[in-house]
Amino acid sequence: MDIDIALPLLGGLTPRQFMKRHWQRKPLLVRGAVPGLRPVLERGALLDLASRDGVESRLVVQGEGEGGWRMRRGPFARRALPALSRPGWTLLVQGVDLHVDAAHALLQQFSFVPQARLDDLMISFATDGGGVGPHFDSYDVFLLQAQGRRRWRYGRQADLTLQEGVPLKVLAHFEPEEEHVLEPGDMLYLPPRYAHDGIAQGECQTYSIGFRSPARGELARELLQRLADDAAAEAGDALYRDPSQAAVDAAGAIPQSLQDFAQDALRRALGQPQALARALGEYLSEPKADVWFDAGRAPRRGESLVLDRRTRMLYDARHIFVNGESWVASGADARLMRRLADRRRLDGPELARASSGALELLADWCEAGWARGEPV
Template identity: 35%
Template sequence: MARPRPTPSIEVEGSAQQPLGMPAADFLRDYWQKKPLLIRNAFPGFVSPIEPEDLAGLACEEAALSRLVRHDREHDAWQVRHGPFDEEEFPGLGDRDWTLLVQDVDKWDADIAALLPNFDFLPRWRIDDVMVSFAATGGSVGAHIDQYDVFLLQAQGHRRWQIDTQEAPPLHFRKDVELRMLQRFTPDHDWVLGPGDMLYLPPGVPHHGVAEDACLTFSVGMRAPSAAELLGDFVDTLASEADDGLRYADPDLAPAKDANEIDAAAMQRAVEALNVLRMNDPERLGDWFGRFITLYRSSGEAMPAEDGRSRIEIEWDLQQGHVLHRHPWTRMAWRRSARAARLYAAGHVHALPVRDAQSIASMPALDGPAYAKLSDRGRDAVYDLLLGGHYHLVGPDGHAP
């Protein structure tokens, strides 16, 4: 008789070889979307690739999604403001009880994006962004829950995290705060995280983080579209692709017993009319999901190229050491389709050989040798994506030609 597996610990020790403190398969089996996990030294000796001043500068950019949260402890009052901010504001904020949060920092900073391969045990299209927060001592956004999985990596300083792991925690929100802050929070775990420590939280776990000193925290958040989002986009796709000639019909109509009644036969015909629109074709359904999941919910997007360089010029440049860099807002994924594959890039779809789809989706940059290994269809797809602004050409000196 096999022994029952011991209850997984809520705290483990990580290492450079195993940032999760265990094989990825064990983490996915025992913790993923099931229970929290604190990993001490998930990234031993971690040094933040950015400084608080860098984050403040990014929060001043028009296109960056940023928030500033301030807490008046005396009156337990919270203030939330949205960026962009003026640089002159930050020195006057004081040294306590405020937090600056910036979304999608991985799209703006290549060093932050370089952290993401550490999470390749998850589908890359499931990762939404890396949010970076700077908190002055005492800074917080209050006790709250997230509807998605998140890895909270401490990058600088120290933050105290408290969580509530009881089965049915109270989830009523305060009505006097713009943030979705819990009315009641009763933690049963309390830790202080230092640089390199990481806390994993599945959806729906109440948690509260407070800066012990000035600190930076990286939040690697997963994309988890709601059923309403999925249904809304699915229905929009069905409607846009529907044949206008497909309509409600009743060739079997019998004389009405009551002209004002919507009878059972009418309802059955309505169901049949809707059923005609259903995506029973797995290929159409796969293409819908691939397009949907590779589009970001944020405003950032690639713009078509304006330089008008010909394909011959681009391919010559690649042979001379130039590199095609993928636009940071262009998310890619691929799917097997019959004996070939479908590549999805920022909502666009390309039919390609499997090897091409795998290569293009996996490489944030394509140099000459990688481009040359692609089939004709693969190179066609890359050039089309370049024209759409999803790649930009960089020379050996780091500048565009």
């Protein structure tokens, strides 16, 4: 993506300008961000998707249950959903980009943000008056109106106290600063921790493009677990020796030399920068839970190679990462793989320049269902 071309998606800003002026700083309201936008799924198809195993969905109903809210997790049979004529309910369907090509394609319009940060596209379907209450997210979000109208109130919230006894994270004292009604194609960007409340005006669909923001503790735990698999090899097999150990009269005390030996073992295990880089890339490229792949075919002569919409592909200076696995890459093959990660496709002439080793690896990915051949 050319980050210096002005985009209607960003209200005439270039991606470079948007990231410098708004990203994690201040909201942006864009009228006509996606002109002529039509839902990637009509209502019936969306409700059918929410009925499938392996699709994360939630039903939120206002005016019921504890604290005036009720929430249930799917999958939902059609008969388990409230009547469409009933106001005040919302169906949230997560990860629609994993199941619908059009949703995946829409998500790629936001590739000016690193793929390592991009999470998913969630669809919020609501009947008149539906919403999930005033709340805040810990991550950046683009709220794209796809069908109908939704009134958004939002603002920087000082008091983040939540209502007690409510199955949702609803703010107890919401104080909005701005209010706008979004029409189809309009979009609102909100940085993390900006409080917001969206109320459907008639039946509507809103798309939430969300981003991954791992907590430091979560990231440390995941990386340490992955590094643990290679810890013995990195630290070495040297045994602890203490030929200078003197006799002791306090046998329960751990010798300082043994503590030093343990610290050195950890330094050696964690001191390999490529091991940490590999663990990070494998973690960030891990597919979401319940994702599975069907075997595909390698591209024929002249065809393109396209990544499956569920595939996560990333890279760093030395590695290529695909769906939680890693490969060391350098030279022309590395440049080819990085291009595939950036654009999610390689055309026939690009594949013709690939080495036999790269073509063999790509064929393996196709057999695993991570990529496929596609006619031009």
